[in-house]
Amino acid sequence: xxxxxxxxxxxxxxQRLHQERVSRRTFLMNVGIALxxxxxxxxxxxxxxxxFGPVLRRKEYLQWIAIGNATDYSPGETRLVxxxxxxxxxxxxxxxxxxxxxxxxxxxxxxxFAINCAHLGCPVRWFSESQLFMCPCHGGVYYAxxxxxxxxxxxxxxxxxxxxxxxKLMINAGQMPTLRNRAGSGPCPGxxxxxxxxxxxxxxxxxxxxxxxxxxxxxxxTIG
Amino acid sequence: xxxxxxxxxxPWYKRVYDxxxxxxxxxxxxxxxxxxxxxxxxxxxxxxxxxxSLTLLILQVVTGIMLGLVYAPSAAHAWDSxxxxxxxxxxxxxxxxxxxxxxxxxxxxxxxxxxxxxxFGAYKFPRELTWIVGVxxxxxxxxxxxxxxxxxxxxxxxxxxxxxxSIMGRVPLIGGQLVHIMLGGPIISGATLxxxxxxxxxxxxxxxxxxxxxxxxxVLKLGINEWPVPGRIVRRETYIEEYNELAHKGIPxxxxxxxxxxxxxxAIILAVAVCAALFGPYGPKGYPDPTIINTVPKPxxxxxxxxxxxxxxxxxxxxxxILTAPVVAILILxxxxxxxxxxxxxxxxxxxxxxxxxxxxxxxxxxxxxxxYTPWSPQMTAWSxxxxxxxxxxxxxxxxxxxxxxxxAKQCRNCHSMGGLGxxxxxxxxxxxxxxxxxxxxxxVLLGGGNMPAYGSALSPAxxxxxxxxxxxxRPGYRPxxxxxxxxxxxxxxxxxxxxxxxxxxxxxxx
Numbered sequence: 001x002x003x004x005x006x007x008x009x010x011x012x013x014x015q016r017l018h019q020e021r022v023s024r025r026t027f028l029m030n031v032g033i034a035l036x037x038x039x040x041x042x043x044x045x046x047x048x049x050x051x052f053g054p055v056l057r058r059k060e061y062l063q064w065i066a067i068g069n070a071t072d073y074s075p076g077e078t079r080l081v082x083x084x085x086x087x088x089x090x091x092x093x094x095x096x097x098x099x100x101x102x103x104x105x106x107x108x109x110x111x112x113f114a115i116n117c118a119h120l121g122c123p124v125r126w127f128s129e130s131q132l133f134m135c136p137c138h139g140g141v142y143y144a145x146x147x148x149x150x151x152x153x154x155x156x157x158x159x160x161x162x163x164x165x166x167x168k169l170m171i172n173a174g175q176m177p178t179l180r181n182r183a184g185s186g187p188c189p190g191x192x193x194x195x196x197x198x199x200x201x202x203x204x205x206x207x208x209x210x211x212x213x214x215x216x217x218x219x220x221x222t223i224g
Numbered sequence: 225x226x227x228x229x230x231x232x233x234x235p236w237y238k239r240v241y242d243x244x245x246x247x248x249x250x251x252x253x254x255x256x257x258x259x260x261x262x263x264x265x266x267x268x269x270x271x272x273x274x275x276x277s278l279t280l281l282i283l284q285v286v287t288g289i290m291l292g293l294v295y296a297p298s299a300a301h302a303w304d305s306x307x308x309x310x311x312x313x314x315x316x317x318x319x320x321x322x323x324x325x326x327x328x329x330x331x332x333x334x335x336x337x338x339x340x341x342x343x344f345g346a347y348k349f350p351r352e353l354t355w356i357v358g359v360x361x362x363x364x365x366x367x368x369x370x371x372x373x374x375x376x377x378x379x380x381x382x383x384x385x386x387x388x389x390s391i392m393g394r395v396p397l398i399g400g401q402l403v404h405i406m407l408g409g410p411i412i413s414g415a416t417l418x419x420x421x422x423x424x425x426x427x428x429x430x431x432x433x434x435x436x437x438x439x440x441x442x443v444l445k446l447g448i449n450e451w452p453v454p455g456r457i458v459r460r461e462t463y464i465e466e467y468n469e470l471a472h473k474g475i476p477x478x479x480x481x482x483x484x485x486x487x488x489x490x491a492i493i494l495a496v497a498v499c500a501a502l503f504g505p506y507g508p509k510g511y512p513d514p515t516i517i518n519t520v521p522k523p524x525x526x527x528x529x530x531x532x533x534x535x536x537x538x539x540x541x542x543x544x545x546i547l548t549a550p551v552v553a554i555l556i557l558x559x560x561x562x563x564x565x566x567x568x569x570x571x572x573x574x575x576x577x578x579x580x581x582x583x584x585x586x587x588x589x590x591x592x593x594x595x596x597y598t599p600w601s602p603q604m605t606a607w608s609x610x611x612x613x614x615x616x617x618x619x620x621x622x623x624x625x626x627x628x629x630x631x632x633a634k635q636c637r638n639c640h641s642m643g644g645l646g647x648x649x650x651x652x653x654x655x656x657x658x659x660x661x662x663x664x665x666x667x668x669v670l671l672g673g674g675n676m677p678a679y680g681s682a683l684s685p686a687x688x689x690x691x692x693x694x695x696x697x698x699r700p701g702y703r704p705x706x707x708x709x710x711x712x713x714x715x716x717x718x719x720x721x722x723x724x725x726x727x728x729x730x731x732x733x734x735x
Contacts, residue, residue, distance in 0.1 A: 178393025
C-alpha cells in the first residue's frame with residue numbers, strides 16, 4: 001500500500017471528467033454502450049423464446065389416447081385407469097403416467113374424470129359404496145357424476161373429452177387440468193345437479209348443463 | 225534502525241501475508257469494517273440473529289454443494305439418488321439431514337431476526353432500504369424452502385407441485401400459460417424437476433447471496449441499529465448526528481460485539497448437527513408415481529400454515545384471496561418503513577407493533593398446529609379401519625345394528641368420528657340424537673347440506689331407514705333426545721310453551 005500512487009484529487013478528477021465529456025472518446029464509449037444494448041436485445045429474443053417454450057408448444061399437448069375397449073367397462077362402474085402421457089421426455093420416469101377415473105354411465109356413455117381435485121390438484125379417491133370422490137388434502141367431496149358435493153372446491157371434477165373410435169375408448173388428454181387449463185373442452189361435469197338445499201349450493205358448479213342420466217346408487221338393497 | 229520494508233523481513237508467514245496484501249490490498253477496507261465503532265448497547269444477545277442467518281446460509285451453501293455431488297435432477301432418478309445418499313454413501317444421510325435441518329433452522333432464525341429488527345424499530349430512517357432488501361431476502365429464503373422441498377422428489381413434492389400449479393392456474397387470463405411455464409410442459413414431469421433444480425441451485429441462491437451482500441454492506445455503512453430507548457425519537461434532521469455520537473462513544477465491533485455473534489453461530493451450527501444426528505434426514509417419503517393415489521400430500525412444516533388457510537377459505541373467496549393476499553402482505557412489509565419511518569423505536573411505546581408480532585405468532589402457531597392433524601380432511605381409512613364402540617351397539621335391535629353396518633360401509637366415519645375415532649370434518653356422531661330428531665336425520669342424510677354431501681342417490685330406502693334408526697339411538701342416557709320445537713308448538717295448537725294464552729289443546733309429550 002505504501003507504494004501506491006496517490007489517486008488524483010477530487011478537483012483533478014472533476015476537471016478530467018469535464019474534458020472528457022464532449023470528446024471523441026466519450027462519443028465512442030456511448031456508441032459502445034448502444035452497441036451492447038442492441039446485442040443484448042438481439043440475444044434476448046431467443047433467450048425469452050426459449051423460456052417461453054412450454055407456452056409456445058401448448059397446441060401439441062392434447063392428444064387422443066386410447067384407454068381400453070369400451071366394452072371393458074360395465075355400466076354403473078367407476079374405475080381408476082392409468083395412461084401414458086403423450087408428451088414426455090425419456091427422463092420422466094413414472095411421472096409420465098397419469099391416473100384418471102372412467103365412469104361408465106351406461107353402455108357407450110362415458111365420463112372420464114381427471115384425478116386432480118378442482119381445488120388444488122390433489123388426487124381424489126373414489127368410494128364406490130357411498131358413490132363419492134373424496135380429496136385427502138382439504139376435504140373436497142364430489143358426487144359420482146363429478147359435481148361438487150362439499151368442501152372448498154368451487155366447481156366439479158375436471159373431465160376429459162371422450163370418444164369411442166373402433167370400439168376403443170379414447171380421451172383427449174395430456175395436460176394437468178387447472179382452472180385455466182381445462183382437461184378437455186367438453187361439457188362441464190355436474191350435469192345432474194344433486195338436489196341440494198339452495199342455501200348450501202353456494203356456487204353453481206357449471207352453467208352449461210345438458211340433461212344426462214342420474215347417478216346410479218346402490219340400488220340393490222343390502223338389507224332385504 | 226533499518227527501514228521497514230514489507231515482504232522482506234519477519235517470519236515466513238508474515239512475509240507471505242505481506243506479499244499477498246501488497247497485491248490484493250484488502251487489509252484497509254477489512255480493518256475499517258471490523259473495527260468500526262458500534263453503540264455499546266448493541267453488543268447484546270438480541271443482535272445475534274442476523275449473523276446467525278448468514279452462518280446458516282453459508283452452511284446451506286456448503287451442504288448443498290455436497291449433496292449436489294450425488295443428487296440426480298431427473299424425475300426418473302432423483303428419488304433413487306436420495307435413497308443412495310440415505311442408505312449407501314457413508315454419511316450421506318448426515319449431509320442430507322444437515323441440509324434439511326439447516327433449512328428449518330434458517331427459516332426460523334430469519335423470522336426471529338425479522339421480528340427482532342421490527343420490534344427494535346431498525347427499519348426506520350435511515351435503514352429503510354436495509355429492511356426492504358431484508359423482505360426480499362425472506363422471500364428468497366422461503367423460495368429456497370419450497371424449491372428444496374420439490375427437489376426431495378417424493379409424493380409430497382409431486383402433489384405439492386400440483387398445488388402450486390393449481391394456484392397459478394387461478395391467475396386470470398394468463399393462468400394457463402403460467403402453469404405451463406412453471407411446470408416446463410403440460411404436466412408435472414422431468415422438465416418440472418430440472419427447472420426447480422435450476423431455481424434452487426442457481427437462481428434463488430445467487431439472488432439471495434447478492435442481496436445478502438447488499439444487506440450487510442448497508443448495515444456496515446449505516447451502522448447497526450442502536451438499542452431503542454423510550455423517548456428517543458427518530459427525526460430525519462437529527463438522527464445521523466445522534467447516532468454518530470452514540471457510535472463514537474461505543475466500542476469496536478471486533479471484539480466488542482462479535483464474540484456474542486461467534487458464540488451464537490457456533491451454538492446454532494451445533495444445534496443443527498445435533499438435530500441431524502439425532503433425528504436424521506427428512507424423507508424422501510413415497511415414490512413419486514402419480515398413479516399411487518393412496519397418499520395424503522402435506523407440505524413441510526413452514527408451509528403448513530398456508531395449507532391450513534387454504535382449507536378454511538370459502539369457495540367464493542379462494543381465488544381472490546390466494547391471488548391478492550401475498551401481494552398485499554409484501555406491499556405492507558415494503559411500505560412499512562415509508563409509513564412509519566420516523567418516531568419512536570422502543571417497543572414500550574409501540575403497542576400495536578408488539579400486538580402485531582404476538583398476533584401473527586399465535587396465528588402462525590395455531591394454523592401450523594391445525595395443519596399437523598388436518599381436521600378438515602376425510603380420514604380415508606376410518607370407514608374400514610375404525611372400530612364401532614361396543615357401547616353404541618349394545619341392546620340395539622337388528623335393524624339398528626344394520627344401520628351401524630350401513631354407517632361404516634357408506635364411509636360416514638371418514639368425516640364423522642365415533643368414540644374419538646374417525647374424521648373430524650363433520651360433527652362427532654356419539655351424541656347426534658341429542659341434536660337432530662328422526663325427521664331431521666332423514667333430511668340431513670338424504671339431502672346433505674351444511675357442507676355434507678347428499679346421500680339420497682347412494683342409499684336405498686331400506687339402508688336409509690336402518691341408518692337413521694341407528695343414529696337416533698346415539699345419545700348418552702342422561703341427555704334428552706332432540707325435539708322438534710315446531711311440532712311441540714303445533715301440538716299445542718300453535719301456542720308457544722311459555723305463552724299465557726290458554727287453549728283447549730293438550731301438549732304432546734316428547735317421544
